[in-house]
Amino acid sequence: MTAISGGRLHEHVPATTSLAAAEDWNVIVFQAHSLETFGDDQAAAFHNGMKRLAEIARDNDATPTLFMTWAYRSQPDMTPTLEREYRRAAAANDAVLVPVGSAFARAVAQRPELALRMDDDKHPTLAGTYLAACIFYAVLHDESPAGLEYIAGLEPDDALFLQRVAAEVAGHAD
Numbered sequence: 001m002t003a004i005s006g007g008r009l010h011e012h013v014p015a016t017t018s019l020a021a022a023e024d025w026n027v028i029v030f031q032a033h034s035l036e037t038f039g040d041d042q043a044a045a046f047h048n049g050m051k052r053l054a055e056i057a058r059d060n061d062a063t064p065t066l067f068m069t070w071a072y073r074s075q076p077d078m079t080p081t082l083e084r085e086y087r088r089a090a091a092a093n094d095a096v097l098v099p100v101g102s103a104f105a106r107a108v109a110q111r112p113e114l115a116l117r118m119d120d121d122k123h124p125t126l127a128g129t130y131l132a133a134c135i136f137y138a139v140l141h142d143e144s145p146a147g148l149e150y151i152a153g154l155e156p157d158d159a160l161f162l163q164r165v166a167a168e169v170a171g172h173a174d
Contacts, residue, residue: 008036009049016053020060027140028057029098031067034078034122037085047089054093064095065140070104070128073117079105096139103135103169104128107162114158130154131162138170146172 002015009032020028030053036046054064068086071078082101090097104116116128124132130152134145144167151159167173 006033008033008042008045009053010045011049013049013052013056016056020056020062025057025060025062027065027096028053028060028062029065029067030054030095031069034069034072034082037081038078043085046085047092050089050093050095054095057095064093066090066093066095066097067132067136068097068099068101070101070116070124073121076105076108098136098139099169100132100135103131103166106169107131107165110165111161114161126152127154127158127162130159131166134163134166135170138166138172142172144170144172 002012002019004011009030012030016028016030030050032046032049035042037043050064050066057064066086066089068082071082079101083099086097086099086101089095107114107116114127115125116131117123118125133152134148137143137145137148144163146160146163146167148163154162164173
């Protein structure tokens with residue numbers, strides 16, 4: 001893993017180049033800063049960074065995979081921009097899109113009382129992390145996570161709800 005707190009995609013190119021070559025990866029997941037797609041200059045840098053990272057992944061026989069972030073709790077209007085730019089980047093780079101942000105938006109719309117973000121407005125709670133894991137499962141395994149036994153210590157009803165949201169967003173609704 002390479003992580004740069006608050007980092008942008010293009011800043012990960014050097015570390016990704018060496019990490020991708022050092023291991024035999026099937027999938028390499030890229031996550032941009034939540035605000036990286038906002039503003040013309042930042043969005044251009046996001047798309048350029050994703051292009052370069054996708055090339056590195058493919059050069060190393062790995063599938064480039066893009067982790068779509070979610071809107072801040074206080075800024076739900078971020079979702080349409082995130083969805084548009086992440087879909088555009090995935091399509092332009094023949095990358096797999098894991099629409100975690102879309103799953104967050106759907107879960108919040110259906111169950112706003114279920115806390116997916118910490119009090120800092122941005123970082124995920126256990127439930128938010130579980131939802132992200134469920135959507136990754138749904139996309140990478142191409143099957144519904146609904147009914148998975150592992151519930152991460154969540155209330156069973158909450159876990160099943162999050163599994164179902166992930167299934168719906170990934171196109172695996174029952």
